[in-house]
Amino acid sequence: MGILRRNNVRIIGQESGRTMILAHGFGCDQNLWRLVTPGLARHFRLVLFDYVGSGRSDLAAWQEERYTTLDGYARDVVDVCAELDLRDAVFVGHSVSAMVGVLAAAAVPDRIGSMVMVCPSPSYIDEEDYRGGFTAADIHELLDSLEANYLGWSAAMAPVIMGNPDRPELGAELAHSFCATDPDIARVFARTTFLSDSRQDLKTVTVPTLVLECEQDVIAPREVGAYVHAAVAGSRLITLAATGHCPQLSAPEATTRAITGFVEELD
Amino acid sequence: MSGSGPAPPPPGEAWPRIDTDVTALLEDSTEELYESAPCGYLSTLMDGTIVKVNKTLLGWLGLSREEVVYRRHFADLLTVGGKLYHETHYAPLLGMQGHVGGIALEMKVADGSRLPVLITSAVKRGTGGRPLLIRTTVFDATDRRAYEIELLRARRAAEEARHQAEADREQLREALAVLQQSLLPAGLPAVPGVQTAAYYHMASPIQLGGDFYDLFPLGDDHFAFFLGDICGKGPKAAAATSLVRYTLRTAALHGLGPEAVLSTLNSALLERYGGGDPRYCTAVFGTLESTGRSVRVLLASGGHPPALLLRADGRAEYLPTPGGLLVGAFPHASFTTIRTALHQGDTLLLYTDGLTEARTGEKSGLYGYDALQSFATELAPADPRTVIDALIRLLVSFGDGLDDDTALLALGRPRRSGTALSGTPAR
Numbered sequence: 001m002g003i004l005r006r007n008n009v010r011i012i013g014q015e016s017g018r019t020m021i022l023a024h025g026f027g028c029d030q031n032l033w034r035l036v037t038p039g040l041a042r043h044f045r046l047v048l049f050d051y052v053g054s055g056r057s058d059l060a061a062w063q064e065e066r067y068t069t070l071d072g073y074a075r076d077v078v079d080v081c082a083e084l085d086l087r088d089a090v091f092v093g094h095s096v097s098a099m100v101g102v103l104a105a106a107a108v109p110d111r112i113g114s115m116v117m118v119c120p121s122p123s124y125i126d127e128e129d130y131r132g133g134f135t136a137a138d139i140h141e142l143l144d145s146l147e148a149n150y151l152g153w154s155a156a157m158a159p160v161i162m163g164n165p166d167r168p169e170l171g172a173e174l175a176h177s178f179c180a181t182d183p184d185i186a187r188v189f190a191r192t193t194f195l196s197d198s199r200q201d202l203k204t205v206t207v208p209t210l211v212l213e214c215e216q217d218v219i220a221p222r223e224v225g226a227y228v229h230a231a232v233a234g235s236r237l238i239t240l241a242a243t244g245h246c247p248q249l250s251a252p253e254a255t256t257r258a259i260t261g262f263v264e265e266l267d
Numbered sequence: 268m269s270g271s272g273p274a275p276p277p278p279g280e281a282w283p284r285i286d287t288d289v290t291a292l293l294e295d296s297t298e299e300l301y302e303s304a305p306c307g308y309l310s311t312l313m314d315g316t317i318v319k320v321n322k323t324l325l326g327w328l329g330l331s332r333e334e335v336v337y338r339r340h341f342a343d344l345l346t347v348g349g350k351l352y353h354e355t356h357y358a359p360l361l362g363m364q365g366h367v368g369g370i371a372l373e374m375k376v377a378d379g380s381r382l383p384v385l386i387t388s389a390v391k392r393g394t395g396g397r398p399l400l401i402r403t404t405v406f407d408a409t410d411r412r413a414y415e416i417e418l419l420r421a422r423r424a425a426e427e428a429r430h431q432a433e434a435d436r437e438q439l440r441e442a443l444a445v446l447q448q449s450l451l452p453a454g455l456p457a458v459p460g461v462q463t464a465a466y467y468h469m470a471s472p473i474q475l476g477g478d479f480y481d482l483f484p485l486g487d488d489h490f491a492f493f494l495g496d497i498c499g500k501g502p503k504a505a506a507a508t509s510l511v512r513y514t515l516r517t518a519a520l521h522g523l524g525p526e527a528v529l530s531t532l533n534s535a536l537l538e539r540y541g542g543g544d545p546r547y548c549t550a551v552f553g554t555l556e557s558t559g560r561s562v563r564v565l566l567a568s569g570g571h572p573p574a575l576l577l578r579a580d581g582r583a584e585y586l587p588t589p590g591g592l593l594v595g596a597f598p599h600a601s602f603t604t605i606r607t608a609l610h611q612g613d614t615l616l617l618y619t620d621g622l623t624e625a626r627t628g629e630k631s632g633l634y635g636y637d638a639l640q641s642f643a644t645e646l647a648p649a650d651p652r653t654v655i656d657a658l659i660r661l662l663v664s665f666g667d668g669l670d671d672d673t674a675l676l677a678l679g680r681p682r683r684s685g686t687a688l689s690g691t692p693a694r
Contacts, residue, residue, distance in 0.1 A: 034363060095355075135347075140348070141347055145372065145373075147419065179356040194351075243315055243340070245355070245358070246354075
């Protein structure tokens with residue numbers, strides 16, 4: 001199976017425009033970009049994909065040992081970039097994907113020329129002089145929440161998600177599956193996401209970077225946004241008048257404007 | 268009474284009497300229903316700010332209206348794990364679909380305890396589809412959650428038990444394979460002027476079979492061979508197989524002829540298993556002696572399917588071994604030795620009934636002796652390796668029809684005499 005199929009890669013927008021990769025975070029899949037893609041597609045060539053294990057990727061390609069580190073997810077990004085032979089692309093990563101982008105950009109610097117980090121957090125757990133917002137116990141509580149909500153998963157969801165990626169008429173049935181995936185895979189992704197510490201990696205970022213944060217975000221509070229902004233040399237910070245961890249859903253116009261404005265200034 | 272109201276009762280019948288309690292119920296106000304409904308109600312702005320909440324939910328959470336309305340976000344009512352789930356799953360789904368149902372979360376109660384709930388939310392839209400509010404219903408899921416936790420625990424226990432059972436099965440399979448190997452020769456010895464080939468098919472990886480064969484030197488260019496089938500399967504059959512093999516070998520090394528060897532085995536089985544647990548077998552025992560141009564064969568059978576001789580001239584015929592009874596079943600069993608010779612290009616085939624009693628699918632019939640003879644006739648003349656390879660393909664073609672262990676041993680005089688040729692058992 002090719003990479004495009006494996007990662008459910010979709011390319012839309014301006015064929016001749018600058019290429020922008022949109023990388024979803026933990027929880028859902030590329031559908032999370034749905035409200036911003038129409039605006040962005042007017043200017044850019046958009047590459048959407050699902051990490052292996054999420055959305056409509058090839059679940060058979062998922063291997064626990066690969067996806068227990070963010071490097072495994074970064075390899076997905078590198079694979080997609082190589083398959084499409086991207087150069088100087090804009091990488092837009094939501095949440096944990098911002099850190100995945102940092103790792104991918106370090107691995108293939110010629111392919112990723114700039115970055116937009118949407119609600120990034122390099123580390124979720126509080127430490128002495130760092131406030132990530134959570135304790136290790138909180139993260140275990142999340143894992144319990146995942147489990148409680150996957151009781152009915154295996155029987156009901158598996159056939160819908162795993163089969164028929166080529167049949168769009170199943171879209172309606174898939175409505176509830178944007179954020180549903182194999183519970184074992186979700187648990188690994190959650191653990192990898194929330195127990196990761198990428199603070200040292202931020203120093204490796206040399207490309208122009210925009211940090212987008214929300215006024216109120218439970219997962220990536222303002223202190224974390226400020227930390228990332230300070231750690232990435234020359235980065236810009238924009239605080240959106242939005243609530244929650246998904247400004248691409250709660251404030252799609254403002255998010256689109258911020259991303260478009262940042263990329264236009266690159267030229 | 269007019270319009271769409273109920274039709275009047277037929278003459279002679281009265282309206283059912285409405286007592287005062289029912290009247291009170293019918294006069295229940297929507298406001299009262301909202302506040303005291305048996306589920307929690309909550310409305311928030313699109314940013315999650317709580318703007319309306321019912322008495323039921325406030326009571327569950329031990330909070331006053333003043334503490335909540337315009338002061339808290341919906342996510343503030345959740346445990347931290349619930350908040351993370353809310354942000355990574357619930358809010359995105361609601362944003363994309365406008366509604367989410369049946370999500371299991373935990374809410375924080377003022378006294379520090381937690382309330383397991385099931386929540387369902389829908390976005391209320393204004394004119395032009397602009398989202399205005401999120402309406403949420405909250406169901407107390409305490410009992411259900413306890414039940415689900417029990418289900419999860421049971422599922423985990425079942426999964427662990429399954430893993431353990433798989434591991435045990437694998438261990439058993441390995442142990443049995445080793446044990447089965449120990450009952451068969453590791454390889455066949457080189458016999459001057461004779462080509463050999465053998466094959467053993469294990470019908471089940473976890474069930475020891477009772478078929479056996481061997482080929483070994485007696486000294487002075489004499490060799491002995493045997494092949495047979497002990498009744499039953501499993502560890503007891505394996506133990507009996509072991510006794511059979513060593514009895515046959517020992518008797519042969521004492522210089523006994525084939526019929527005496529089988530008589531010795533008969534006595535040994537009766538002596539060992541004569542009590543309440545009889546074990547008997549069918550067996551062919553023979554000796555080989557190379558004599559220049561041909562190989563002299565002495566052969567005795569105890570109730571075993573007849574050996575098949577594939578001749579150099581293309582014929583295939585069974586070798587009748589008269590008088591042979593099951594070995595280990597009767598105190599005074601007698602056996603008869605027959606003589607034959609393998610000339611250049613001849614191959615002698617010994618087999619167990621797994622081959623002839625394989626179900627072939629045609630009317631659930633068995634493969635049978637006629638079919639085997641036809642098969643061998645097609646094949647002849649053929650050297651032992653060719654015969655065994657052809658039979659392996661035949662066994663494979665039986666698929667599920669081959670449900671018993673099968674042992675095959677072929678001995679032949681090659682066309683070019685004088686060279687010591689041998690084969691190793693194929694598995």
